[in-house]
Amino acid sequence: MMKNIFIISIILLNINLFSQENYKYRIGRTWNDVTKMEEYSIIKKNGDTIRKLDSQKYIVSLQVEFNDFAIFSIKDKKGWSAIDINEIFLFQVYNRLPGEPFPDYLIENRIRVIGENNKIGFANSNGKIVIKPQFETVTEFNNGFAIFQIECTKIENDVASGQHHGFHYECAKAGYIDKNGKIIEIGDFEFNEIKEKINWKGEN
Numbered sequence: 001m002m003k004n005i006f007i008i009s010i011i012l013l014n015i016n017l018f019s020q021e022n023y024k025y026r027i028g029r030t031w032n033d034v035t036k037m038e039e040y041s042i043i044k045k046n047g048d049t050i051r052k053l054d055s056q057k058y059i060v061s062l063q064v065e066f067n068d069f070a071i072f073s074i075k076d077k078k079g080w081s082a083i084d085i086n087e088i089f090l091f092q093v094y095n096r097l098p099g100e101p102f103p104d105y106l107i108e109n110r111i112r113v114i115g116e117n118n119k120i121g122f123a124n125s126n127g128k129i130v131i132k133p134q135f136e137t138v139t140e141f142n143n144g145f146a147i148f149q150i151e152c153t154k155i156e157n158d159v160a161s162g163q164h165h166g167f168h169y170e171c172a173k174a175g176y177i178d179k180n181g182k183i184i185e186i187g188d189f190e191f192n193e194i195k196e197k198i199n200w201k202g203e204n
Helices: 002-018 191-198
Strands: 025-032 037-044 049-052 058-060 070-074 080-083 089-093 111-114 120-123 129-135 146-156 167-177 183-187
Touching: 111 129, 129 146, 146 191, 167 191
Parallel strands: none
Antiparallel strands: 025 037, 037 049, 058 070, 070 080, 080 089, 089 111, 111 120, 120 129, 146 167, 167 183
């Protein structure tokens, strides 16, 4: 029961985070009693349907409204996918919580994306990659800066200790970038040192 409540909370939270006041399109949802699947469509703000999406391909979306890209879990594609209204794949979206379905979302006109070798970069609200994927770990932006870490080792968590996610990283160096991807500083810092140094107050 608690797990169901958690999943519902995640979905409701994402709906709020993805909602946009000045949106162009929204994602329509219809439950099919025969296939027992939710069917999606892309709808203009005025209510006109642009296209119905293949329910065998588009598995789930936590989004409600969007402008230039929508985020879906797509069959045979890893993680979360950003597509435009013509169903053209733009990039893979970073998942915020290891082991839980929680795609990244736009903050300060930046959203984290996944590139080759699982490196992380950023795209903007137009669906254009503006900081190429290059970081092992990097936070969301807050007050114009994001914190990154390099030379990282993936450590499997001990669930019995209360660390519920599957893994975490231990990294040798940390630094921070501006919204153009320029490295402002990097060194033998702990994450919290950089966080305090730039007064970063994001989530992760």
